[in-house]
Amino acid sequence: MSSLYRPASSPAPTVDTSGGVGVASAAMGSQAMQDAANRTARVAAKLKEIYKRSVLPLEKKYQYDYFYDSPFLSDVEFDAKPQVLLIGQYSVGKTSFIRYLLGRDFPGQRIGPEPTTDRFTVLINGPEERTIPGNALSVHPDMPFRGLDRFGVSFLSRFEGSQVPSTVLKSITLIDTPGILAGKKQEANRGYEFTKVVSWFAERADLIILLFDAHKLDISDELKNAIDALKGHEDKVRCILNKADQIDRQQLMRVYGALLWSLGKTISTPEVTRVYVGSFWSQPLQTLDNAQLFEDEEKDLMKDFAILPRQSAVRKVNELVKRIRKVKTLAYIIGYLKSQMPNMMGKDKKQAKLISELPSIFRIIVKKYNLSPGDFPDLNTFTSKLKDVKFSEFSSLSPSLIDGLDKALNKDIPRLMEDLPSERDTADVLKTKMNTNTVPIPSTSGKYGPSYGDPISNPFGAEQSDEDNYWALLDSAERLLPSFEGLNPVGGFLSPDVAKDVLMRTGLAKDQLRKIWNLSDMDRDGHFDHHEYVVAMFLCDAVIQKGRPIPDELPASLIPPSKRAIVNEQNMGKSGNLLMS
Numbered sequence: 001m002s003s004l005y006r007p008a009s010s011p012a013p014t015v016d017t018s019g020g021v022g023v024a025s026a027a028m029g030s031q032a033m034q035d036a037a038n039r040t041a042r043v044a045a046k047l048k049e050i051y052k053r054s055v056l057p058l059e060k061k062y063q064y065d066y067f068y069d070s071p072f073l074s075d076v077e078f079d080a081k082p083q084v085l086l087i088g089q090y091s092v093g094k095t096s097f098i099r100y101l102l103g104r105d106f107p108g109q110r111i112g113p114e115p116t117t118d119r120f121t122v123l124i125n126g127p128e129e130r131t132i133p134g135n136a137l138s139v140h141p142d143m144p145f146r147g148l149d150r151f152g153v154s155f156l157s158r159f160e161g162s163q164v165p166s167t168v169l170k171s172i173t174l175i176d177t178p179g180i181l182a183g184k185k186q187e188a189n190r191g192y193e194f195t196k197v198v199s200w201f202a203e204r205a206d207l208i209i210l211l212f213d214a215h216k217l218d219i220s221d222e223l224k225n226a227i228d229a230l231k232g233h234e235d236k237v238r239c240i241l242n243k244a245d246q247i248d249r250q251q252l253m254r255v256y257g258a259l260l261w262s263l264g265k266t267i268s269t270p271e272v273t274r275v276y277v278g279s280f281w282s283q284p285l286q287t288l289d290n291a292q293l294f295e296d297e298e299k300d301l302m303k304d305f306a307i308l309p310r311q312s313a314v315r316k317v318n319e320l321v322k323r324i325r326k327v328k329t330l331a332y333i334i335g336y337l338k339s340q341m342p343n344m345m346g347k348d349k350k351q352a353k354l355i356s357e358l359p360s361i362f363r364i365i366v367k368k369y370n371l372s373p374g375d376f377p378d379l380n381t382f383t384s385k386l387k388d389v390k391f392s393e394f395s396s397l398s399p400s401l402i403d404g405l406d407k408a409l410n411k412d413i414p415r416l417m418e419d420l421p422s423e424r425d426t427a428d429v430l431k432t433k434m435n436t437n438t439v440p441i442p443s444t445s446g447k448y449g450p451s452y453g454d455p456i457s458n459p460f461g462a463e464q465s466d467e468d469n470y471w472a473l474l475d476s477a478e479r480l481l482p483s484f485e486g487l488n489p490v491g492g493f494l495s496p497d498v499a500k501d502v503l504m505r506t507g508l509a510k511d512q513l514r515k516i517w518n519l520s521d522m523d524r525d526g527h528f529d530h531h532e533y534v535v536a537m538f539l540c541d542a543v544i545q546k547g548r549p550i551p552d553e554l555p556a557s558l559i560p561p562s563k564r565a566i567v568n569e570q571n572m573g574k575s576g577n578l579l580m581s
Contacts, residue, residue: 044313044316047078051078057404058327058328058331058402058405062330062334062335062394064326068377069196076143080204081171082171082173082207082311082312083173083205083207084172084208085175086098086175086176087208087223087227088212088223089180089216089220091213092213093211093213094179094211095109096280098174100280100281100282102166103166106129106164107164108121108160118158120134120159120160120175120177120201121161121162122176125163125170126163128165131162132161132163133156134159143161148200151192151196151200155192171308177201180220180223194225195222195225196229198226198229203319204319206312206315207236207238208230208238209240210237210238212240213243214242214244214252214255215246217258217259218262232322237267237273241259244277244279245279245285249289252277252290256277259275260275276298276300277290278293278301324405326375328375328409329377331397331401335397336361336365337354338391338397339396347390347391351392354391358382362376469561471559473535476538477531480530484534492529494527494533496527499536502536506544508540517536519539519551522563535560
């Protein structure tokens with residue numbers, strides 16, 4: 001019976017995706033992607049409407065852009081791709097990490113042991129390789145960087161875009177930053193306020209990566225200032241302990257502990273910051289002592305990247321809610337200060353007195369309007385801002401505008417959240433709500449040594465004589481990958497309901513589908529990964545298109561090499577049970 005599934009003319013059998021199975025799965029994937037795209041667009045459009053109607057008028061009235069150094073939001077910022085901001089001292093591997101993630105070089109990259117990256121570089125997807133000057137990028141109508149012009153020509157001359165065709169950049173935008181040096185000289189020579197620029201990008205970033213070198217754990221003054229600028233965005237921060245393959249296991253334990261101690265003193269949060277340990281570039285590890293640990297850490301980090309597009313709408317809602325709370329608090333502060341000013345004489349004296357009593361005023365406003373202290377601006381920064389304005393020119397508190405803000409916060413946004421993923425959703429509803437775009441992760445074949453990497457080094461697959469590594473369905477796997485991804489696998493797996501729906505659409509009898517499922521779900525976890533999906537499609541195609549019977553056992557050539565140990569263990573268990581009986 002096994003010979004029925006071994007092609008005579010070709011060593012690599014393929015699935016005919018022009019039949020019912022391929023068309024059905026592709027159509028399902030295409031429809032799911034379109035539904036997700038439409039839902040994301042609806043969420044973005046509703047957020048724009050809420051912002052323009054209820055938030056923007058208060059921002060203009062109470063000078064939010066001045067007090068928070070944050071320009072008014074434009075439409076393109078609601079439509080922007082998720083952004084990943086990379087920060088670290090020089091020579092920690094930021095640019096090498098980006099190159100590893102993209103799987104290629106990019107225009108303007110500078111890599112070396114000395115300080116090489118001297119500018120902010122935004123990596124974006126495009127049809128051709130080119131660099132875009134910062135001045136042009138800051139006024140581009142389709143880019144969310146228009147607010148950067150406030151930092152002046154000196155900054156814009158050190159800001160550039162790097163456009164490169166990349167499947168990764170179709171889903172996210174990467175932002176490389178200048179390497180941070182120790183000492184005040186570096187800070188003075190920049191010609192712009194580095195920490196303010198970092199704060200601007202951090203506010204808009206979906207993920208912030210802090211990179212550290214295993215040999216350089218010291219946190220310089222400027223790096224500490226940059227980390228301080230991330231205040232309020234700690235939930236986005238992840239740390240990478242890079243180049244960890246250059247030290248042995250005992251040293252790694254000490255270095256990891258020292259890094260956590262340093263971060264604990266610098267980042268003032270009760271939670272421990274997540275630190276990923278490894279060597280994040282394409283070169284083989286210098287030592288394989290911790291290879292399995294590094295591989296597992298890298299997989300976890302790449303999961304953080306992969307889910308960014310799916311969480312983009314949720315993040316935009318979260319950021320708008322945070323902004324609304326700050327706008328509301330600012331309105332109460334400005335309104336209160338205005339109400340305390342005299343109509344005629346002694347305005348300057350009263351203003352100076354109010355500034356000196358600002359801590360007490362904050363406490364009064366907290367109690368009077370039942371606000372959260374966490375929504376108030378930084379006291380020192382706000383005080384310095386107040387010294388440059390006239391309180392008599394402030395606007396009075398507008399109850400109607402505050403009511404509109406409360407309506408957005410308590411009614412409009414909760415209603416909008418119903419379109420977003422929730423822990424109360426069923427698996428099918430959750431699949432439908434989540435954006436299907438994911439970030440492709442880099443291949444690590446060979447990096448972690450022969451015992452951890454892909455045993456097949458030939459890109460065209462193993463020869464049929466290589467029984468350990470040959471897989472007859474390799475070509476079919478490549479061709480069916482788009483239809484598999486179109487079904488929105490979560491973490492690389494199709495849920496039981498999705499996989500069942502795909503099989504049911506073939507029109508085969510229930511008994512046949514049960515047998516195909518048992519043969520395809522080789523690890524017995526109830527989910528289909530890509531390779532199990534390929535095997536299932538091949539078996540369905542063999543029955544529908546070619547009239548072949550379903551085998552009792554899969555031939556070895558149809559079992560993916562990664563699954564053969566599991567299948568062999570199961571077969572040995574069956575043999576043992578037969579002997580016992």
